[in-house]
Structure formats: structure tokens, C-alpha cells
Amino acid sequence: MAISMKLPFTANKVKGLLFRSAYRHIKEGLKLFRVMIADDEHVIKNGLKNFIDWDELDCQIVSEASNGLEALEELKTKKIDIVITDIKMPGLNGIELSEAVSKHYPKTKVILLTGFADFSFAQSAIQYGVIDFIIKTNPLDKIQEAIRKAKSFIIQQREADSKIRQLEEVMTNTIPEIKRSFLQDVLHRSIHPADVETKAQSLGINLKHYFILAFDIKTKADTDSYNPDKEEHLITSVIHFLNQSFKDYSPILLIPSNETVILLVSFEEDDYSLHIRDVNRICNELIEISESFMNTVVSVGVSNMHTSLLELHIAYQEAKQALSEQFYTGLQISMIESVTSIVSAKGNDNISIEKVISYIEANYSNDIDLQTLANHVHLNSSYLSRLFKKETGETITEAITRYRIQQAKLLLQNSETKAYVVGMMVGIGDSAYFSNVFKKYTGLSPKDYRAKFR
The missing domain is CATH 1.10.10.60 (Homeodomain-like)
Structure with missing residues (x-):
């Protein structure tokens, strides 16, 4: 038996409630500046909370404190952009709070509220980076002006931090690309041999010993028709695995393509047997994972160990030749017919x-x-x-x-x-x-x- 119920509100009303709720959450998220009010006078705190249009200032009151010690505890657990504090408070006064904020939370800006009698005393807080001193008897627009001033400083700091992060990101992303481009030029012998060593030193490239690894990546024959997005995902997954697995070998991706990946791995110690065993282990792991979880066949060719950048093109040819001489599907750690495979x-x-x-x-x-x-x-x-x-x-x-x-x-x-x-x-x-x-x-x-x- 079907049961029907009459709801006390319509579907459109529900949608309206949900929309307004979502809008409130979005609006809260758009308030870019988080404010704490610290004052032992409830009248002052309530006045600041209720008579200033915080929405118009893009601010949100996220914390309140009745003295300086409470304010410091709040700062430990919450991200505060602006502190509005009275100078005279029990436990820890506003000047002492400003000093602590300057020392431990230098990006947080402080606005001091002061009376006539202690204004001269407040001047000592200048050294702690206080944004402004507001006499409590002044109109509220003076506080709003001080808040805008604090916001301006914060925005400048955020922009400066953003530029530094962008520069660091550019450097992080660009330097490996410059190194890769240089090594590709060496690989294809586009640089005069006499210039290779100097340019390598300027880029911080010091390859004492290295291998070139060539990886051939193919989906199994019984899979669905060719899917370029799937192929790209496979290559990306393999490259991620190689970068993580060879992280102790300073891996440099030289040539990524649709089916072939060329990787350079380098090391300091001249312990050939140790490193080739490690390479063997990692490559076998890749083959097993690829076949088990990605329905993909990976074959590998490894060059001999080399010690000179001028031999990079030879190492590349060795790896490709080893890859072409696949005795069985999967790993082919062929060191150009080297007797290493016998030992x-x-x-x-x-x-x-x-x-x-x-x-x-x-x-x-x-x-x-x-x-x-x-x-x-x-x-x-x-x-x-x-x-x-x-x-x-x-x-x-x-x-x-x-x-x-x-x-x-x-x-x-x-x-x-x-x-x-x-x-x-x-x-x-x-x-x-x-x-x-x-x-x-x-x-x-x-x-x-x-x-x-x-």
C-alpha cells in the first residue's frame, strides 16, 4: 500500500532554502580577512561586532578574547589576519600583546584601541608594527579606516608572497626543463663537444656514472581499440612510477613519446653490480605492476654504465639496441650482449x-x-x-x-x-x-x- 505525506513546504521552497544556505556558505568563504576582537569591556566588543558593517569590509569576526592571554591562545589555534585590541587589559595588556604578535605572528596586523590618558604610552607600540591607534571616543568610521589600512598591508604582503611562490614554482619547473633540454642537445650532438663540460657545470649537472634506460610501453593485444587518452594516462603513470622509484638516482626524463620513454639515472659510487641489480629490481617491479594492474606490456633496454657526458649518445644507442633485442616479452636488461648477464x-x-x-x-x-x-x-x-x-x-x-x-x-x-x-x-x-x-x-x-x- 502506497503512503503519501503532505509536507509543510513545497519543493520550490526547499530549493530556496537550500540555495540561501549554500549562498551563505559561499559568502562566508569570500570574506578574505579574519578578525579577532580583544577587549575586557563587553560593551566595546558588542559595539564593534554590531555597529560595523563587516560584510562591506570583506571581514569576518572569527574570535573574541577578554584579555591578552586569551588572545594569544586563540592565535595559536586560529588563523587571524587582524587583531583589534584594547591597550589596558588584565593579564597581558595590548602593548605586550602587540609585541608577542609581532614576534610570533608577523603577518597579523594589530589595531590598538586607546583612551586619552594612555595615548602617549601607546606610542611605544610603533616598534611592534601596530597599524593604527584609535581613540575609543572617535567615530566608528575611524576604526573602519584603520581596518582598510590593515587590509591594504595584508594584500600587499599576500601579493608579495604570491610572487615569491610563483617565482619558486617557475624555478622549480624551469630548471629541470633547462637541464633536460641541454641533455637532449648533448644526446643529439647539437652542442660542440668542447662546450659540453662548461655548460654542464653551469647547470649543476655532474654525471659521474649513469645508465640510459629505454622503456617500450604497449597495451596488450586483446584490449579494446586504440584510445589516445588511455595511452597518455599509461605513459604518465609509468613516468610517475619511474620518478618515484629512481628518486635516489636523480632521474631525468629525456624523451617521453607515445610508446617509448628514455630515462637517465645517475649515481655517485662506482659500484656497478649494486646499481644494475637495483635497476633490475625496479624494472621488474614496473613490469609486474603494469601487467597486473594496467593490462600493459613494458619492455626495458639498459645501456652500459658511462662516466662522460660525451658518451650520452652512445648510451642512448646502447639502450635502444638492447630494447630491440628482446628475447622475451617483458624485461630485457641486455647490456649490449655483455657477459654481465652470465655472471x-x-x-x-x-x-x-x-x-x-x-x-x-x-x-x-x-x-x-x-x-x-x-x-x-x-x-x-x-x-x-x-x-x-x-x-x-x-x-x-x-x-x-x-x-x-x-x-x-x-x-x-x-x-x-x-x-x-x-x-x-x-x-x-x-x-x-x-x-x-x-x-x-x-x-x-x-x-x-x-x-x-x-
Whole structure:
């Protein structure tokens, strides 16, 4: 059985009540200045409250106090813009209250109410930034004038604070953009090599050791049709994750695009094995989260560790090449076919092998011999030679040569540098020997290999 009720007011009346209620809340919010009245005389307080048009002044009385101590307690818990206070009050007088406000709440403005007899005494409050002294027998418009004066000071302070915040925000947002733009220019070799170091120092960029990470981000094939907004949201989510996860590595986003993100991560200590494990962990977390919660497949390519900004374009090519050589969907921490993938991080011997690999990657363009490497890891040269072969499946000489050829391949692909100069750049000064070794590893001469990429 349906039950009907006759309400004592109509729907339109309800709407009117709700509108007026909402309007009152909005109007209260528009009152930009919060006022406290401190006076031990109730007549004075009530007069100020009821005979001044606070709405017209854009003010709201948010607090009352009967003495200076009460006023201070109110200031501790409420945001007060203007304090209107009598000079003579029990406990803490108006002068003492002005001093406390000046010290602890410097943005709060004080207006003093005074009688004829204590006006000269009130002059000492000038040092505490009191806005005005109003004789109680003066008309109310004198108080209103003082309130407008206080408002003017507050507005000026707010505008100054706003400009400072805007400047700080601009600096916060601009400096990373300037750094990113500079690194992009270095990446694309738009800056003369001789100028790179000077400009880097002026921007506070000091990359002692760094990796380049390339991320390929794609939604799974069985998802709905392409949605650009969804794709943009995915990229934004991935970038946020990377910035948070790599925050200890001073991450710099170099290239964000529809499907590929290029990230630079840097670090101070030359502990290759520690950092690559950390990179591996973070990337695996990203892959798992992306697949589980975003229905997205993320693949990753990581460059070798580099120590010079002039090698940034090489690191970039390494990361892209590693990304293209995906052996399986998901993470591809391929260090350009580096034997690092073969070496597990267990025991001092394996740490020594990782240090050898790091040394080779950082110094491949120089002469490297077995004894130099043995000294670097504090091992007997014969023992190191046997250990390296056992752990990696290749000799140290083979590892050095293979890595040099990999770097030569990148240089031939991405520059017009003559082949014999490329050989010198990767530590093989004999051009004939370089050509023979290159062909042995690639099946092509340096000239023919370059032609494949033209």
C-alpha cells in the first residue's frame, strides 16, 4: 500500500532554502580577512561586532578574547589576519600583546584601541608594527579606516608572497626543463663537444656514472581499440612510477613519446653490480605492476654504465639496441650482449668478475691488459684469467675484443667517422687488424656494415 505525506513546504521552497544556505556558505568563504576582537569591556566588543558593517569590509569576526592571554591562545589555534585590541587589559595588556604578535605572528596586523590618558604610552607600540591607534571616543568610521589600512598591508604582503611562490614554482619547473633540454642537445650532438663540460657545470649537472634506460610501453593485444587518452594516462603513470622509484638516482626524463620513454639515472659510487641489480629490481617491479594492474606490456633496454657526458649518445644507442633485442616479452636488461648477464652476484669471485667487466666497459678505448685488470681487482693474474673463463665462458681478451666491436658497430651505425678512426676510438689502432677482427665478429667489413644502415 502506497503512503503519501503532505509536507509543510513545497519543493520550490526547499530549493530556496537550500540555495540561501549554500549562498551563505559561499559568502562566508569570500570574506578574505579574519578578525579577532580583544577587549575586557563587553560593551566595546558588542559595539564593534554590531555597529560595523563587516560584510562591506570583506571581514569576518572569527574570535573574541577578554584579555591578552586569551588572545594569544586563540592565535595559536586560529588563523587571524587582524587583531583589534584594547591597550589596558588584565593579564597581558595590548602593548605586550602587540609585541608577542609581532614576534610570533608577523603577518597579523594589530589595531590598538586607546583612551586619552594612555595615548602617549601607546606610542611605544610603533616598534611592534601596530597599524593604527584609535581613540575609543572617535567615530566608528575611524576604526573602519584603520581596518582598510590593515587590509591594504595584508594584500600587499599576500601579493608579495604570491610572487615569491610563483617565482619558486617557475624555478622549480624551469630548471629541470633547462637541464633536460641541454641533455637532449648533448644526446643529439647539437652542442660542440668542447662546450659540453662548461655548460654542464653551469647547470649543476655532474654525471659521474649513469645508465640510459629505454622503456617500450604497449597495451596488450586483446584490449579494446586504440584510445589516445588511455595511452597518455599509461605513459604518465609509468613516468610517475619511474620518478618515484629512481628518486635516489636523480632521474631525468629525456624523451617521453607515445610508446617509448628514455630515462637517465645517475649515481655517485662506482659500484656497478649494486646499481644494475637495483635497476633490475625496479624494472621488474614496473613490469609486474603494469601487467597486473594496467593490462600493459613494458619492455626495458639498459645501456652500459658511462662516466662522460660525451658518451650520452652512445648510451642512448646502447639502450635502444638492447630494447630491440628482446628475447622475451617483458624485461630485457641486455647490456649490449655483455657477459654481465652470465655472471651471478654471489661471492667475492663473482664480484671481482663484475668489476673487471665494469673496467672493460669504462676503459675499452684504452690499452687494457690482463695485469692491469688483475691489479684493479687485487687478484693474481693467472687466477683471474682462469676464473673469468670459468664464470663467463670466454677469455678476457675475447671479452675485451667483443665489447670493442659492439661499440664500433654503434659508431658505424650512427656517425660518419671513418672506419680506421672508429678502430682507434674503440682501442684497436691497427686499421687492417680492426677490419679483420670486425669481419670475424660480424661477417662484414666495416664499410659493408655501415652500408646496411644507409
